[in-house]
Amino acid sequence: MKREIHSGYNDLMQVEMSIKTAQKMVGSATMSLDKDMLDGAKQAVSDAHARLAEARHQATGVDEEFLRRCEQELQQAEHQLNEALK
Template identity: 50%
Template structure:
């Protein structure tokens, strides 16, 4: 891990990337695009969980907000698959 600031920025970047990829995937409904979106969501979730393990109380609101965004992405992907 690098500096915590960069690692928190990485969470934000990965969640934003997942949001964009899920948006594209759910519009196109292309199986490959859906798979890439799933991978992006998994990468964001992994980074989020790592940062939750080292977070302080001051970090909680940021991480909770990013987790809400990620949960929405996961829900959209699940809806698109069914």
């Protein structure tokens, strides 16, 4: 029977990468105001929220500061996107 070792580090890196991707997509989409790019940015923000929620669910407590910073970065990107969509 093969046992997989679960590392919270990989989960946290995936959260960080998904937020960085969302930030870049939001930046590009809000500069161009292209509808397809804005839709893609919305999806990237949604995906990042899902990854962040999953990481919070599995968090050990030592990750709280990291997760809080990620949440703030994601909220800023989401706010920028929402302003562009008005």
